[in-house]
Amino acid sequence: MAKQSSKKNLRRSPFAAVLVILAGLLISGGGYAAANAVVNANSHVDYTAAQQEEGKRLFAANCASCHGKNAEGTKAAPSLIGVGSASVDFQVGTGRMPGQASGPQLIKKEVQFTAAQTEALAAYVSSLAPGPNVPDEKWLSTSGNTTRGGELFRINCAMCHNAVGAGGALTEGKFAASLKGVEAKHIYEAMLTGPQNMPVFNDNNLTPQDKQDIISYLKYVENNPSAGGEELANLGPVAEGLFAWIFMLGGIVVITIWLGAKSN
Amino acid sequence: MSKSKEVAKPFDGEHDYEGGLAVIDKNPVADPGMEPHRVRMTDKSPAHEKAAARQVTALFVFSMISSFLAIVAYFAFPLSHLSLGNVRANTLFLGLGIAFGMLAIGIGAVHWAKTLMPDAEVSEARHQTRGSEEVRARAIEIINLANQESGFSRRKLIRRTLYGALALFPIPGIILFADLGPLGAEVDEKLRHTAWKKGSRLAKDPYGTPIKASDVTVGSVFHVIPEDLKEYNADGSLNSEYLNEKAKAAVLLVRVDPTDLNPSKGRESWAYDGIVAYSKICTHVGCPVALYEQHTHHLLCPCHQSTFDLSNECAVVFGPASRALPQLPITVDAEGYLVAQSDFNEPVGPSFWER
Numbered sequence: 001m002a003k004q005s006s007k008k009n010l011r012r013s014p015f016a017a018v019l020v021i022l023a024g025l026l027i028s029g030g031g032y033a034a035a036n037a038v039v040n041a042n043s044h045v046d047y048t049a050a051q052q053e054e055g056k057r058l059f060a061a062n063c064a065s066c067h068g069k070n071a072e073g074t075k076a077a078p079s080l081i082g083v084g085s086a087s088v089d090f091q092v093g094t095g096r097m098p099g100q101a102s103g104p105q106l107i108k109k110e111v112q113f114t115a116a117q118t119e120a121l122a123a124y125v126s127s128l129a130p131g132p133n134v135p136d137e138k139w140l141s142t143s144g145n146t147t148r149g150g151e152l153f154r155i156n157c158a159m160c161h162n163a164v165g166a167g168g169a170l171t172e173g174k175f176a177a178s179l180k181g182v183e184a185k186h187i188y189e190a191m192l193t194g195p196q197n198m199p200v201f202n203d204n205n206l207t208p209q210d211k212q213d214i215i216s217y218l219k220y221v222e223n224n225p226s227a228g229g230e231e232l233a234n235l236g237p238v239a240e241g242l243f244a245w246i247f248m249l250g251g252i253v254v255i256t257i258w259l260g261a262k263s264n
Numbered sequence: 265m266s267k268s269k270e271v272a273k274p275f276d277g278e279h280d281y282e283g284g285l286a287v288i289d290k291n292p293v294a295d296p297g298m299e300p301h302r303v304r305m306t307d308k309s310p311a312h313e314k315a316a317a318r319q320v321t322a323l324f325v326f327s328m329i330s331s332f333l334a335i336v337a338y339f340a341f342p343l344s345h346l347s348l349g350n351v352r353a354n355t356l357f358l359g360l361g362i363a364f365g366m367l368a369i370g371i372g373a374v375h376w377a378k379t380l381m382p383d384a385e386v387s388e389a390r391h392q393t394r395g396s397e398e399v400r401a402r403a404i405e406i407i408n409l410a411n412q413e414s415g416f417s418r419r420k421l422i423r424r425t426l427y428g429a430l431a432l433f434p435i436p437g438i439i440l441f442a443d444l445g446p447l448g449a450e451v452d453e454k455l456r457h458t459a460w461k462k463g464s465r466l467a468k469d470p471y472g473t474p475i476k477a478s479d480v481t482v483g484s485v486f487h488v489i490p491e492d493l494k495e496y497n498a499d500g501s502l503n504s505e506y507l508n509e510k511a512k513a514a515v516l517l518v519r520v521d522p523t524d525l526n527p528s529k530g531r532e533s534w535a536y537d538g539i540v541a542y543s544k545i546c547t548h549v550g551c552p553v554a555l556y557e558q559h560t561h562h563l564l565c566p567c568h569q570s571t572f573d574l575s576n577e578c579a580v581v582f583g584p585a586s587r588a589l590p591q592l593p594i595t596v597d598a599e600g601y602l603v604a605q606s607d608f609n610e611p612v613g614p615s616f617w618e619r
């Protein structure tokens with residue numbers, strides 16, 4: 001009887017609601033964390049406190065004017081809370097960040113920070129909130145299945161980046177960058193984070209294995225000569241048509257003039 | 265007789281029109297005569313003549329060498345699927361050898377003609393268009409003879425059946441044009457429906473893995489086919505309709521911030537928490553529209569630059585397409601997988617006759 005009453009008391013106590021909410025939060029939060037862990041199961045990077053401290057100072061000096069003192073974002077630039085170390089490593093590591101000028105698209109330029117500084121910035125930003133992490137080395141080797149990678153690339157990437165990764169135009173001055181000579185790590189990070197107008201390809205869409213296959217395919221076509229001879233930048237019918245018009249038709253015109261000209 | 269009824273005499277090049285006011289220039293384009301002959305270097309100097317002869321010979325010898333090299337290239341670079349470099353060299357040198365082998369003959373022949381053969385200008389009078397009386401009489405004679413020998417006028421049955429055959433001959437061509445017209449109920453049905461049906465799970469192209477709503481993070485793009493559309497039948501045979509069905513059912517799945525979507529009345533439930541699915545087939549001429557820009561929510565067709573605004577039910581914002589991309593109404597099933605609510609509510613892809 002006493003037991004029963006104590007149970008009833010607990011159910012009716014003012015703390016009951018708090019307990020229920022707490023339990024609910026734990027379950028849903030845990031579930032979310034589990035789901036999130038699946039999304040980013042590809043890597044675990046541990047940064048030191050010293051790196052985070054260094055990154056915070058670098059951030060305040062170089063990034064805070066646009067991204068806000070606490071990376072909360074301003075009108076000029078988005079919040080970086082939750083973008084993860086992969087995003088920082090891609091943007092800073094390819095020289096796109098710090099941005100040179102606002103425009104349709106931030107362009108790739110000379111890298112402004114050393115590898116250690118980039119890592120420190122990544123350490124700081126990833127300490128703000130969990131986000132996609134820098135990929136594990138094991139997914140960056142080019143030993144993946146190039147055939148499968150090519151198929152996935154043609155379905156998911158080739159419409160913007162061209163069938164062999166030569167890049168292409170988008171709307172209003174934006175463009176999909178050429179993937180030639182891009183580090184495997186940066187290709188992986190771009191898929192994972194979707195920089196600028198590129199969509200995101202998280203690990204549920206393209207698994208780490210898929211991403212490795214795609215990188216392997218890109219490196220394969222980069223390192224193997226085209227069977228068809230001169231590639232004309234792999235830009236397809238426009239470049240090829242222009243070449244034909246200028247050089248083939250030009251050659252025919254020259255021959256025609258020579259045929260009709262009198263000998264000296 | 266009034267003047268206007270007078271029939272003007274044809275202008276014979278000699279006389280003015282009678283009573284007319286027109287002043288006729290009897291020789292409107294003066295004959296420029298023959299150009300003065302310019303003597304070539306090869307005619308003036310034997311050294312030049314010799315040089316030209318050597319050049320022509322050299323070109324013919326070059327042609328021989330090129331043809332020989334083409335044969336060498338064929339054997340020196342055997343085609344092998346193991347070596348793309350060999351394929352490249354084979355194609356390149358074989359092509360160059362044959363090209364120069366032919367080109368050098370042509371250039372040599374023209375050079376020969378231009379430098380060494382006589383170059384005196386010659387004028388030839390243009391003959392009359394009308395044949396002479398004898399030629400015309402002879403032609404009629406031949407026609408009559410042919411008629412007589414073939415019996416074309418005499419053999420009525422043969423002649424009439426030939427007319428009939430000639431009249432019917434073009435009709436199949438005209439019948440073919442009927443294909444431009446209405447297509448008939450069966451084809452019409454095929455164009456109006458895709459493989460999507462109520463409860464079809466959305467699956468990743470090409471491996472057919474079904475997609476959970478939680479897999480699709482904001483900014484993600486998935487290239488989607490119906491899970492129940494299989495390349496192989498249950499007995500392992502190839503599904504002959506697979507490619508045709510896939511070509512109609514291809515869908516692009518995107519998740520955006522739900523506040524970025526502006527669904528019209530009645531279409532609010534077609535999306536699931538910011539996840540929208542649109543046909544990937546351009547309404548212009550059917551190219552796959554899949555160039556998605558994450559921040560502008562624009563979908564660009566690579567063929568003719570038609571641009572669709574995903575945040576506004578894929579309305580056309582630029583380019584030659586005239587209709588919005590059809591939306592696939594989606595929801596989630598009990599296990600959290602994305603499923604279609606139904607087929608598309610309109611035909612996908614470009615226009616057709618009955619549409």
